[in-house]
Amino acid sequence: MISEEKKQILQMVQEGKISVDEAMKLLDALETPQAISRAGEAAWIRVRIEDRGKAKVNVNVPLGLAKALVKFVPKDALKEMQEQNIDLDSIIQAIMEGASGKLVDILTDEGQKVEVFVE
Numbered sequence: 001m002i003s004e005e006k007k008q009i010l011q012m013v014q015e016g017k018i019s020v021d022e023a024m025k026l027l028d029a030l031e032t033p034q035a036i037s038r039a040g041e042a043a044w045i046r047v048r049i050e051d052r053g054k055a056k057v058n059v060n061v062p063l064g065l066a067k068a069l070v071k072f073v074p075k076d077a078l079k080e081m082q083e084q085n086i087d088l089d090s091i092i093q094a095i096m097e098g099a100s101g102k103l104v105d106i107l108t109d110e111g112q113k114v115e116v117f118v119e
Contacts, residue, residue, distance in 0.1 A: 008059050017057060026061065045095060045118050049074065052111040063095065063118070077114040080106050091116070 006027060013023045045065075049057035056074075081088060084106070091103055095118050104116035 005060050012057065012059065026059075026065065045116065048113075048115040048117075049077070050113040056112070074108075074112055074114070076108045076110050077106055077112055080108045 009018070009023050009026045012018045013020060018026075045061045045063060047057055047059050047061065048055070051074075078088070081104070086104070086106075091099075094103065100118045102115065102117050104114055106112075106114045108114075
């Protein structure tokens, strides 16, 4: 049976939100031992991106694939993060060092909302 995460990745490919290569990287990461929870640490990064109130991206990514998340953040949201002095590399480093909870909550002027949780 196909997992919910795999279905979400395939749906994103079908909708043209990610490329086949990006999907393959995500699918590979789901199969790696990194996706297994480490004792006492977060195992998943949950990314929610809405565009004018409509879900654009809703994906759960294994912790070990944190660096690949940058590809899913809209350019407008990345620009907004930079304007608000939010360093995405620092966020990824914090995730890798064990940070958890809601790490990013941005609403752009264009109506895009980006949220990143670590659980």
